[in-house]
């Protein structure tokens with residue numbers, strides 16, 4: 561059971577705190593806003609009103625006892641930088657800080673944050689990457705561990721031997737649908753073209769990976 | 776080459792537009808703010824100043840010709856709802872809308888958005904899930920396609936046969952490090968305990984999946 565301290569219970573900090581608490585981790589949340597604390601107090605182990613720019617207050621929390629500390633303050637970038645500096649000085653072992661802009665992200669990294677996240681920016685990249693990845697037309701379970709799916713490849717092109725899907729993703733192409741033509745058990749030299757629909761099989765995990773990766 | 780329309784060039788919309796444009800997709804961006812358009816115009820195919828609540832202006836864009844339309848307006852939730860309704864009415868085939876709150880997310884889903892994202896909230900869940908997943912102590916490449924890594928399991932417990940890592944993740948446990956003891960080639964009945972360090976091998980894709988999944 562690991563211990564997490566979340567500084568700032570906005571949308572990002574609250575979502576982290578609730579997910580960790582639901583997984584039975586020990587979660588402590590602090591925020592300078594009473595309303596924010598009221599909204600989260602029943603969902604975590606401890607929630608306290610605290611100004612994270614107050615270094616003494618932070619020290620009293622025993623920051624070095626937490627496995628992970630998250631500074632989830634956004635708009636108030638002074639507070640987010642001060643809290644990051646203070647948390648690191650108080651011995652935070654692994655510090656994740658949220659930034660609203662690239663400039664603040666660079667400052668947070670240089671003052672000691674171990675990880676910096678920019679939720680809006682990072683989610684934009686992630687969603688775009690998922691759109692670039694193959695899309696599932698139909699899928700069903702084959703036994704408890706495997707997925708069979710028809711996927712549309714968008715930008716995937718090249719011979720099957722060059723694409724090496726089994727090696728890279730654990731995915732086997734068992735048929736290729738092009739217009740009216742179905743090629744079953746395509747050979748290694750078969751050339752995939754844009755718009756082809758592939759019938760693939762793989763474990764659930766392999767399939768999810770293939771589905772989320774732009775190729 | 777697919778065609779994307781991004782309505783709203785804030786941090787989320789711009790990150791999506793740039794990622795798609797870098798992958799050679801056709802990207803059109805509209806925003807009511809001249810400053811936002813100036814910042815993105817050199818990175819995409821077309822960028823125009825447009826008020827997305829103006830249904831006629833949206834219609835002139837030929838919304839139904841895009842593979843994906845993204846309404847990336849945040850704070851102004853009236854505009855984001857109106858743009859979503861207008862885009863759907865204009866024939867948007869696949870519509871993704873961004874919401875800043877759960878309430879707005881529900882409205883967007885009910886007025887026809889095919890997907891609704893809440894970047895701050897979703898990123899909080901995602902980051903928490905990654906923290907709950909096994910963490911990598913060391914890792915190196917074994918040949919071009921495989922990863923060998925020592926991972927710390929945090930919450931992973933149970934016998935190897937019950938955990939079924941090869942089936943679920945394609946990952947093989949080749950040794951278990953507990954305190955001073957190393958057990959090589961553990962049997963199926965070997966009980967993994969919290970804090971154990973596992974030496975695992977798998978393809979790059981399988982390993983990344985294992986590393987990102989809470990177990």
Ligand SMILES: Nc1ncnc2c1ncn2[C@@H]1O[C@H](COP(=O)(O)OP(=O)(O)OP(=O)(O)O)[C@@H](O)[C@H]1O
Nearest residue numbers: 568569570571572591592593611612634635639895
């Ligand atoms: N000095 C501070 N000490 C503690 N908490 C703070 C401090 N400054 C701001 N906060 C809290 O951090 C939380 C998140 O910050 P804010 O709402 O400014 O950013 P945001 O980018 O909108 O956040 P989110 O996207 O997570 O909702 C708020 O609940 C706020 O009360």
Ligand SMILES: Nc1ncnc2c1ncn2[C@@H]1O[C@H](COP(=O)(O)OP(=O)(O)OP(=O)(O)O)[C@@H](O)[C@H]1O
Nearest residue numbers: 680783784785786787806807808826827849850854
């Ligand atoms: N009616 C509208 N038509 C077109 N664009 C709009 C309209 N209203 C707002 N926008 C644009 O949408 C963009 C993003 O919106 P806004 O900044 O309000 O939300 P945000 O939640 O802060 O966004 P992000 O997190 O993506 O930065 C801005 O560039 C803004 O100019």
